[in-house]
Every structure is written in C-alpha cells, then in structure tokens.
Amino acid sequence: MCLNQRLIKDFLRLNELLLDIDRLSYRYPGAAHPALSNVSFSVTEGECICLTGHSGCGKSTLLLAIMGLLRGGRSSGTVKIAQGTGAAPWSSPAGMVFQNAESQLICTSVAEEVAFGPENLCVPAGEIGRRVMEALKAVGMAEHLARSPERFSAGQKQRVAIASVLAMQPKLLLLDEPTSQLDAGGKAELVQILGELKRQGYTLILAEHDPRPFADLIDRYLMLELGCLLRVERSAPGIEFFHSGDAEVAPCCRAEGNCIEAAGIELAYPETGTVLNGVNLTVGRGERLHLFGRNGAGKSSLLRCLSGLECPDRGEVVLCGMKNPQPEELPGKVGVLFQNPARQLFGETVQEEVAFTLQRQGLERSEWEPRVAEALEICRISHLVERAPLTLSFGEQHRVALAAVLAPRPELLLLDEPFAGLDFPQRLALLGILGELPRSLGATVVIVSHDELPDSRWADRSLILSGGVLGERSC
Amino acid sequence: METKTERIYLWRRFTLREAVLLCFCATFIVLTRAGLRLHLHMPGHVMFFTMFFMLLARGFVPKLGSVTLVGLLTSLTSVLLGMGASGPIVLVKFLLPAVLVDLAGFLVPGFVTSALGCLAVGVFASITRAGVSTGVEYLMGMEEEIIIGKALISAGFSGLWGGLGSLAVPAIIRRLRLNGLIDDGTEGSLDA
Amino acid sequence: MANVPAKGGLRRSLRSCDYGCQFAAHDSPVHRVGAGTKLVLGMLLSASAAGGRTPATLGALVLVTLCYYLAARLTLADLWRDIRLFMFQAALVIPLYCLVHGTGKGLWPGIRISTQIILFYLPGAVFLRTTRSSEVMRGLRRVLPYRVSFLVFVSVRFVPFFFREIADITAAQRLRGAKLLPRQQLNPRNWPDLFNCLILPLMVRALKTADEVARSAEARGFGAHRERTFFQADLLIRNAGEAGTAQQSEPSAPTEKLLQGNEGRAVPRCTTR
Numbered sequence: 001m002c003l004n005q006r007l008i009k010d011f012l013r014l015n016e017l018l019l020d021i022d023r024l025s026y027r028y029p030g031a032a033h034p035a036l037s038n039v040s041f042s043v044t045e046g047e048c049i050c051l052t053g054h055s056g057c058g059k060s061t062l063l064l065a066i067m068g069l070l071r072g073g074r075s076s077g078t079v080k081i082a083q084g085t086g087a088a089p090w091s092s093p094a095g096m097v098f099q100n101a102e103s104q105l106i107c108t109s110v111a112e113e114v115a116f117g118p119e120n121l122c123v124p125a126g127e128i129g130r131r132v133m134e135a136l137k138a139v140g141m142a143e144h145l146a147r148s149p150e151r152f153s154a155g156q157k158q159r160v161a162i163a164s165v166l167a168m169q170p171k172l173l174l175l176d177e178p179t180s181q182l183d184a185g186g187k188a189e190l191v192q193i194l195g196e197l198k199r200q201g202y203t204l205i206l207a208e209h210d211p212r213p214f215a216d217l218i219d220r221y222l223m224l225e226l227g228c229l230l231r232v233e234r235s236a237p238g239i240e241f242f243h244s245g246d247a248e249v250a251p252c253c254r255a256e257g258n259c260i261e262a263a264g265i266e267l268a269y270p271e272t273g274t275v276l277n278g279v280n281l282t283v284g285r286g287e288r289l290h291l292f293g294r295n296g297a298g299k300s301s302l303l304r305c306l307s308g309l310e311c312p313d314r315g316e317v318v319l320c321g322m323k324n325p326q327p328e329e330l331p332g333k334v335g336v337l338f339q340n341p342a343r344q345l346f347g348e349t350v351q352e353e354v355a356f357t358l359q360r361q362g363l364e365r366s367e368w369e370p371r372v373a374e375a376l377e378i379c380r381i382s383h384l385v386e387r388a389p390l391t392l393s394f395g396e397q398h399r400v401a402l403a404a405v406l407a408p409r410p411e412l413l414l415l416d417e418p419f420a421g422l423d424f425p426q427r428l429a430l431l432g433i434l435g436e437l438p439r440s441l442g443a444t445v446v447i448v449s450h451d452e453l454p455d456s457r458w459a460d461r462s463l464i465l466s467g468g469v470l471g472e473r474s475c
Numbered sequence: 476m477e478t479k480t481e482r483i484y485l486w487r488r489f490t491l492r493e494a495v496l497l498c499f500c501a502t503f504i505v506l507t508r509a510g511l512r513l514h515l516h517m518p519g520h521v522m523f524f525t526m527f528f529m530l531l532a533r534g535f536v537p538k539l540g541s542v543t544l545v546g547l548l549t550s551l552t553s554v555l556l557g558m559g560a561s562g563p564i565v566l567v568k569f570l571l572p573a574v575l576v577d578l579a580g581f582l583v584p585g586f587v588t589s590a591l592g593c594l595a596v597g598v599f600a601s602i603t604r605a606g607v608s609t610g611v612e613y614l615m616g617m618e619e620e621i622i623i624g625k626a627l628i629s630a631g632f633s634g635l636w637g638g639l640g641s642l643a644v645p646a647i648i649r650r651l652r653l654n655g656l657i658d659d660g661t662e663g664s665l666d667a
Numbered sequence: 668m669a670n671v672p673a674k675g676g677l678r679r680s681l682r683s684c685d686y687g688c689q690f691a692a693h694d695s696p697v698h699r700v701g702a703g704t705k706l707v708l709g710m711l712l713s714a715s716a717a718g719g720r721t722p723a724t725l726g727a728l729v730l731v732t733l734c735y736y737l738a739a740r741l742t743l744a745d746l747w748r749d750i751r752l753f754m755f756q757a758a759l760v761i762p763l764y765c766l767v768h769g770t771g772k773g774l775w776p777g778i779r780i781s782t783q784i785i786l787f788y789l790p791g792a793v794f795l796r797t798t799r800s801s802e803v804m805r806g807l808r809r810v811l812p813y814r815v816s817f818l819v820f821v822s823v824r825f826v827p828f829f830f831r832e833i834a835d836i837t838a839a840q841r842l843r844g845a846k847l848l849p850r851q852q853l854n855p856r857n858w859p860d861l862f863n864c865l866i867l868p869l870m871v872r873a874l875k876t877a878d879e880v881a882r883s884a885e886a887r888g889f890g891a892h893r894e895r896t897f898f899q900a901d902l903l904i905r906n907a908g909e910a911g912t913a914q915q916s917e918p919s920a921p922t923e924k925l926l927q928g929n930e931g932r933a934v935p936r937c938t939t940r
Contacts, residue, residue: 030655069882071481096886103879108824111900119896120888128898133907146904150827168887309838331844343832344839346867348650360844390654390871404843484890485814491890496877498818502825503873506833531870547815551807552822555800614717615783617760618776624763625756643862650867656874 017082018172018203019043019066019094024077025227026065031073035061037227038077045171048194048204050211052237053224055395055423059207060099062224063174066205067096081172090123094172095165099180101157110136110160111145117168128167135166138200139193153295155186162193172203179213180421183294183450187213209423211236252460253438255285258318259412260446265305265315267298275301276312277468283446285411286438288458291448292473293465299448300339302465303416307336320411331357335410335443339417341401345389350381353389354404361408368407375407378440379433395426402433406441413437413445419454427454434458486540493536494544500532501548504569505556519632522604523640525549526597529573530641533580534587534648535657542580546573568607572600572637587648593641601637605630697739697797702806705798708735709790716786725782732786739797749792750785757781801901813895821880832872833865840864 020042027034036058043049051059064070066079081093095117098104107113114135118128136142139159144152149160158178165173175194179187191213198204198217211218215236223230223237260283267276275298283289293299304310306317308327319325320333330336338344347353354375358368376382379399384392389400398421405413415434419427431454437443453459462473481490489497507524532545546569553565579586579596586592605626612622651657697705712732719725736746757777764777800823808816837847845864846857884890 064882067886069886092888098879098883098886100879102828103876104883106821106824106880106883108820109900109904111903115898115900115903116884116889117887119898120891122892122894122896125896125898128896129903132900132903142907145907164887304838307842309841327838327841328844328848330842334842336839336842338835338839341839343836343868343872344843344864345871346863348653356845357843388654390656482885482890485818490881491885492877492881494814494818495821495880495884496874498822499825499829499873499877502822502829503869505822506826506830535874544818548818548822551811551819552826554795555803555807555819555823556826611784611787612780615780615787616717616720617780618764618767620767621760621763621780624767625759628759643858643866647862647867647870651870651874656871 016044017042018045020080021066022078024065024075024079026061026070026075027073029072033227035227036065039227039229041222041229041232043172043203043205045203046198046201047219048198048206048214048217050214050218050221051205051207051224052209052211052221054209054425056226056393057224058227059224060176061227063096063176063205063207066174067094083171090118090121090127091169092117092121093170094174095168095170096174097158097161097165097176097178099177101154101161101181104161105149105157108148109145110141110147110149113149113160114164114167117164121168131167131169135163138166138197139163153186154181155189155295158182158186158190159193172205173197174205176207177209178206179208179210185294191217250435250439252288253286254460255442257285259283259285259287259320259444260306261318262306263316265302265317266313267301267305267310268313274468276305279315279465279468279470281470283444285444286442287444288435288438288460289446290453290459290462291446291465292452292462293450295450297465298468299450299465300416303336303414303448307334307414332361332408333410334412334414335405335408337402337405337413337415337418339420342394342397344401345397347389349386350376350384350389350400351386353400354407356404357408371407371409375403378406378436379403394421398422398430402430406437409441410443413443415445415447417449418447419449419451424454431455431458486544488538488540489536489544493538493541496535497532497541497544498548500528500535500545501552504528504545504549505552508553519601519605519629519636522601522633522637525569525640526572526601526637527640527643529576529600530587530593530597530644531647533576534644537580537584537587537658539577539581542573542576543570546570564607564611568604571607572604575600575603588645590642590645593644594638597641598634598638601633602630605633691739691741691745691796693740695738695740695797697735697793702798702802705794709794712790713787716783719779719783719786725779728786729782732789736789736793739793741793741796745796749789753781753785753788756784805899808897814890817889825876829869829873832869836865836868
C-alpha cells in the first residue's frame with residue numbers, strides 16, 4: 001500500500017472513531033488506590049462494547065469518566081468524544097443510563113421526563129415534542145406519555161430512562177448494569193431495544209458483570225480488574241467465568257415437621273388487582289426452597305404476608321408454630337432479609353449492628369458476643385467486626401446485614417432478591433453460605449428471586465409463582 | 476494530575492448535589508407533616524420534625540442560605556401538595572424559622588454538633604413561628620390580650636416540640652460525619 | 668375464611684387523601700375558572716373576612732364563602748377536613764375570650780374571631796382543591812427561576828419514593844426488633860429506635876439518592892446553560908390523547924392524583940426562557 005493510500009485509510013478510520021481514551025487514571029477523594037489506572041482504548045461508530053469484570057473493577061467509574069461526571073478526585077489522561085457522522089443540531093455527544101432507574105427519573109410524567117434533556121440543551125419547543133415521541137416509540141412506551149413512572153415496573157422505568165437519553169440524540173449511549181433489576185422477560189425486551197438501536201447506528205457501551213444476554217450484540221469485551229484494562233476479547237468470557245465449578249453443595253438436611261404452612265392466601269390491591277389467588281405453601285424444616293417468579297408476580301407480597309407485614313384478604317399463615325404472627329413476634333425465630341439490605345444498617349460498628357436483635361431479646365453481653373462472632377464467622381466477615389458498616393463496600397454491607405439476621409439463630413430465613421447488585425462470584429459465595437445453614441444452624445432457607453440461582457443444585461425444591469398461584473418447578 | 480471540582484449551581488454557593496439534598500430535607504418535612512397531622516392533632520407537634528430536618532439540613536450543607544432554601548422549598552412543596560391553605564403565610568411559616576437557623580449557623584458555625592446549641596436554636600426558631608398568624612388575627616380584630624395569650628400558648632407548645640426534635644440532630648450529624656458521608660464543614664469559606 | 672382488613676397507618680391514610688385541601692378531581696364551575704381569577708377572587712374573599720364584625724355581616728360572609736365552597740361541588744366531609752385544624756384554634760381562642768371577659772361577654776367575640784379566621788383561610792382551600800398541581804407548577808415555572816422550580820418539582824416527585832423507603836426500612840427494622848410502630852413511639856424511651864433505626868438509614872439513603880439525582884440531571888445537561896427551553900408537556904399529552912395514542916394516567920397515590928396531565932384547558936404557549 002502506498003503512503004497516500006495509507007494516509008487516506010487512516011483519515012477515514014479517524015473519522016469513524018467516536019471515542020478515544022488515552023491513559024486515563026482516576027482516584028476518588030481519600031481513596032488509597034486509584035479506581036482507574038492507565039486505561040486506553042477507542043471505540044468506532046456503530047460498535048457495541050462491553051466493559052466487564054467483577055464488582056469494584058472500575059466499570060461504572062469508567063462510564064462516569066467518559067460522561068465527564070466525576071468530581072472531587074484526581075484524574076489524568078484524556079477522553080475524547082467525536083460528534084459522530086450526521087450528528088443532529090442540539091444534540092449531546094454521549095448519554096448515560098444509570099444502574100438505578102428509580103432515582104434517574106426525576107419528573108412526574110413520562111413526557112416531562114423524556115423532554116427534560118432536550119429542554120436543557122435549549123432545543124426549540126416544537127422539536128422537543130417530535131423527539132419525545134420518537135424516543136418513546138423507539139422503546140415501545142409511546143402510549144404512556146401522561147403516566148407517572150411511579151407505578152411502572154423496573155423494566156418500564158429502564159425504558160423511560162433510555163428514552164430520556166435518546167431524546168438528546170447522542171451518538172454514544174452508555175448503560176451501567178442495565179439488567180440489574182430486570183427479570184428474564186425484561187432482559188429480553190432490553191436486548192431487543194438495544195439491538196434495534198445498534199441497527200439504527202447508535203454506538204453502545206455496556207457495563208455488565210454478566211454480559212451473556214447481550215452476546216449477539218457485543219463486538220468487543222473489555223475485561224477490567226482493579227481499575228486496569230486486562231485484555232480485549234472478541235468473544236464472550238469463557239463459560240467457566242459463570243460456572244459454579246465442582247464446588248460441593250451441602251447435602252439436604254430435612255427434619256421432621258413443617259416450618260411454613262400457608263393456606264388459601266389471597267391478596268389484592270386496589271390499583272393492581274389480585275396478586276395472590278389462593279396460595280398454598282408448605283415448607284419442611286431444614287429445607288432449602290427457591291421461589292421463582294417474574295417481576296410483579298407477587299413474590300414480595302407473599303413474603304410480606306408470611307412475615308406479618310401484610311394482612312392477606314383471606315388465608316392463614318403458620319410460621320414456626322405461630323399462627324398469623326405479627327412482625328414483632330418474629331425476631332429470634334424468623335429472619336427476613338429484604339432487597340438491598342444495606343438500607344437497614346445504622347450501627348457504629350459491625351459488632352453493634354449484628355448484636356442489635358440479640359440485645360433487644362434481652363441477652364447479656366456474655367451471651368450475645370459469642371453468637372455475634374459465630375454469625376460473622378458464617379458470613380466470612382470476622383475481620384470486619386470493628387469497622388463501621390456504613391463505610392463498607394456494597395458486598396460487605398450485604399454480608400453484615402445477613403449476619404445481623406443470622407445472629408439470633410433463626411429457625412427460618414426468608415430472603416427477598418438476595419443477589420440483587422452482586423456479581424457472579426459474590427452470588428456464588430452467598431449461596432454457599434446459605435446452603436450451609438440447615439446443617440450449621442438447623443435453619444430452613446427460602447430464597448425468593450426473579451433470576452435463576454447461580455447454582456441450580458442448591459435448592460431442595462423449586463416453586464414458581466405465576467398468575468397468583470404457586471406451582472412446582474423441576475430442579 | 477487534575478482535580479475536578481463540582482460546578483456551583485444555585486445562589487453562587489450550592490452545588491447541584493447539595494441543592495438536591497436540601498430539597499430532600501424539604502420533602503421529609505412535608506412527609507412527616509402530612510403523617511403527623513393525621514395521627515396526633517396536637518398543637519405545635521409538626522415543629523418536632525420541622526426543626527429536626529431544618530437543623531439536619533444545616534449539618535448536611537453548612538453554608539449560609541442552606542436552611543433558607545429548605546424553608547422556601549418546603550413552603551412551595553406544601554402548596555403544590557395541597558397543604559398550604561394559609562396562602563402566602565405558609566411561606567413565612569417555614570421561612571422565618573429557617574432564616575433564624577441560618578443566622579445561628581452564621582454566628583456559631585459549629586452549633587449543630589452541640590445538643591445545647593441545637594436545643595436553643597430549635598426552641599427559639601419554633602417560638603417565632605408561632606407568632607406568624609398574629610398578623611391575620613390582628614386584622615380580624617382579635618384583642619391584643621387574646622392575641623398575646625394565644626401566641627404564648629402556641630409558642631409554648633411549638634417551642635417544646637421544636638426543642639425535642641432538635642435534640643436528636645447532633646448524634647445523627649456526628650454519626651454521618653464519622654462515616655465520611657457528609658463534610659465536617661471546616662473547609663473553605665462555607666459561609667460566604 | 669373471614670376477610671381480614673388490610674393494615675392501616677401512614678400508607679393507607681396518605682393514599683386515601685385524608686388530609687385537607689387535596690385536589691378534588693371532578694368538574695364544577697369553580698374548577699373551570701382560571702387559576703389567576705381564582706387567586707384574585709380568593710384574596711378578595713379572604714380580605715373581606717376582616718369586615719365581619721357584626722352578626723349580620725358575618726352571616727353574609729359565611730353564606731358567600733360557603734356558596735363559593737359548595738359551587739366547587741365540595742362536600743361537608745371535605746369542609747371538615749379543610750377546617751378541622753382551625754377548629755383546634757377555635758378551641759383555644761373561645762376559652763381565652765371567656766377567661767378574659769367572662770362567658771357572657773367573651774363568647775360572641777371568640778366565636779366571631781374564630782369564624783373570621785376560618786373565612787380568611789377557606790378561599791385558599793378552594794383554590795387548592797380546584798386547581799390542578801400541573802397548573803400551579805406551570806405558574807411556578809413562570810415566576811421562579813428554573814433552578815429553583817426544578818428543586819420544587821424534585822421535592823414533589825420524591826415524596827412517594829421516600830414514603831416507600833420509610834415503609835421498607837420500618838418493615839425491615841421491625842423484624843429485627845426495633846420499636847417503630849406509632850403506639851410504641853408514644854413512649855419516649857423508644858424514640859432512640861426512631862432516630863437510630865429509621866432516620867439514620869433514611870438519611871444515608873437520602874445522601875445516596877441526592878448523588879444519583881444530581882448525576883442524572885447533570886448527565887442530561889441540566890444547569891449547563893443559563894437558559895432552558897420551557898416545554899409544556901401537557902400540550903403534547905393532550906394532542907396525543909386526541910390522536911388516541913396516549914393512555915390516560917392511572918392515579919393512585921395522592922401525589923399522582925395531584926399531578927395528572929391537563930385536560931380540556933386552553934392551549935398554553937410554548938416559550939423559551
């Protein structure tokens with residue numbers, strides 16, 4: 001190839017380049033280690049890139065750096081975003097959809113939300129209306145213009161968030177853990193939408209610790225670890241990355257008698273209608289049960305009925321021998337861990353946090369201290385005993401909350417979406433801890449989730465909640 | 476190495492994050508006001524959480540004007556949610572104690588970590604709020620003696636509840652600062 | 668199996684709009700009057716309350732104000748919810764007058780003043796009950812700088828969010844043994860639970876959410892320019908509704924009921940601010 005041809009080829013290639021990152025480093029204020037360290041890569045127009053790696057590897061930080069949203073720390077290196085070919089006037093070069101759609105939506109109607117970005121860009125009012133309709137049609141939400149996102153499902157909120165970014169007509173779309181709150185159906189819808197956007201010429205960068213649903217879309221995988229770019233791959237991370245390995249699953253420890261006996265549970269809300277339609281549930285002592293169901297199926301409502309937080313319209317619940325118990329009767333016998341359990345942390349130290357229920361039960365220090373140590377040991381966080389819970393990482397806080405629930409040695413443990421926000425190794429580790437509980441504490445464990453378990457061998461029995469009724473699933 | 480700083484968003488002092496945080500303090504005042512109204516119906520009891528969240532706002536964003544912004548947002552949000560039947564007076568009802576808390580913060584910047592400081596400010600700000608409706612009562616022809624008597628009773632209850640609510644603030648502020656979740660307010664000219 | 672009534676408390680009471688001055692979503696002559704006109708009318712009525720010094724004038728004022736109230740097709744139950752706070756004030760004022768002047772001379776002035784105070788505030792209640800929040804918001808956007816009106820709207824938007832957070836945190840902590848029920852909180856010895864187990868985690872959540880909201884707004888260019896387009900979304904909603912492409916909103920929580928899109932109003936102008 002002669003020099004002129006090479007120069008023309010380089011010139012054309014440069015024109016296609018949408019994002020160029022050169023030796024980017026970033027350190028959060030007061031952090032001991034950098035969150036990003038000499039990261040360099042480029043993205044061409046129309047590509048779909050996946051940033052992947054375990055929790056804490058720097059995926060979200062990198063996306064924020066691309067958007068120019070990092071504040072208060074120290075950075076070096078450069079991030080260059082081109083306008084892209086055919087960029088519209090009054091457009092933003094990049095748009096980002098955050099992990100938590102709930103707090104991303106800041107307006108009171110879908111129309112206002114999607115119009116928010118163009119308003120900020122001083123797009124003329126007439127043009128805004130057109131963009132709003134286009135963006136909502138692209139995500140299949142055009143008929144929900146007037147509605148408040150308040151009662152939307154996680155998937156719908158996600159779609160409105162995407163539309164609100166599309167209305168700014170960016171060439172580069174960044175999505176941070178977009179599937180974290182979605183069930184299988186929601187993920188499939190999202191894959192479809194992103195596929196269509198890619199076909200329309202959008203450049204996509206996804207930060208995902210589990211990129212498998214997007215395998216058909218992704219052109220390149222950028223593997224990150226501790227803020228460094230390890231390698232770039234063209235194919236999905238190996239199956240062993242998501243394999244539970246040959247780790248042994250603790251054997252079944254069924255004992256005599258039942259821990260949960262729920263009969264004829266019915267529950268309806270004025271806004272959504274019947275949620276539970278005659279649910280019958282029997283769980284034996286020492287059993288490990290997985291209760292599966294899509295978002296909105298009523299799993300959390302069932303859990304609230306079992307724990308006495310919600311009075312069913314009909315039906316009876318017997319929990320560890322207590323008939324229709326009130327929540328105040330459960331501490332010590334039943335432990336309940338809701339989604340995002342870090343929300344309940346308040347102690348000055350991990351020890352204080354974990355000891356709370358035991359202290360409420362009137363135990364002396366000499367009695368609760370060994371139990372706390374036992375719970376921390378089970379959750380593999382004994383080294384954190386003197387740390388302040390609010391300063392810990394998300395995964396560590398998760399375990400502290402679990403330890404707090406285990407410390408009273410409950411007979412029954414109910415967990416609502418315990419894997420939300422955790423990466424695959426963390427999920428596997430948590431499942432391992434939960435699998436041991438029937439043997440170590442004699443506890444019955446019920447996991448409620450919209451995702452498959454990281455290890456399908458864990459559950460002694462699996463049920464599905466659909467149409468307001470429970471049915472058996474083959475394990 | 477470059478240090479990236481937050482952009483100033485409002486009134487030449489508040490970043491967007493700080494402004495949103497203050498707006499949430501207003502949300503909490505409105506929420507607790509609605510909830511307590513339904514259950515207790517005791518005179519002055521809404522000052523319990525009003526003063527609590529106003530003082531907390533001062534602890535979150537120790538800058539002059541932070542609590543005034545909370546007062547302004549609370550009154551406007553109350554009107555939007557149908558809790559502002561008193562019309563423009565609702566503005567004064569929240570702005571007056573808010574301005575007083577800001578003034579206290581300007582004079583004694585570190586008072587939010589002192590129980591005595593919070594108690595004094597909480598009681599005083601609550602008492603002054605009780606006098607807001609005296610103007611209307613005077614216009615209606617109420618006798619001064621009755622106005623004063625009513626104001627004293629109102630002020631007494633408001634001051635009591637406001638004082639109680641303010642006592643919890645130092646512990647919360649200290650815990651949040653200890654965990655690095657909020658600044659300790661010692662950097663730069665925060666009261667500019 | 669017998670029906671078990673659902674648990675009550677803050678959630679149900681807020682959802683059922685128990686507190687006064689909530690927007691009444693029906694049609695009436697007063698609903699159809701413009702917000703500005705209602706505001707002026709209300710101010711006139713409120714000012715006239717000062718003139719009700721004799722039984723005749725007071726009676727006339729009561730009649731006029733009641734007619735205004737009932738013309739908005741508001742019920743006596745609504746009236747009670749709107750004035751019950753002022754009834755507590757009356758319970759203070761009337762005894763004070765009787766104490767100072769004796770029952771014979773003090774009763775009438777006490778009743779008069781209490782009635783005048785109610786008459787002063789009642790037109791404001793009518794305004795709130797007959798004016799959609801979207802109209803009030805539109806008015807606010809015209810009057811306030813956008814950086815302040817944005818904060819007001821975020822404050823309103825996150826009322827149901829934090830209401831849910833309070834409910835969720837309370838549920839989780841009750842199951843750990845914290846004493847957070849209203850009847851338990853009547854005992855001051857349980858107040859530390861309120862602050863440690865509920866308020867503190869709630870504040871941590873607020874701090875985190877403030878970060879996320881600020882980032883979300885900034886990521887969409889908010890605050891980057893001095894000016895900002897003022898787009899009236901309810902016009903788009905109305906046009907889409909007429910074209911049959913938009914679903915009607917389904918209000919459930921009080922804030923949703925208040926924040927319905929506009930229907931059947933004059934077409935507002937789109938302006939750039």
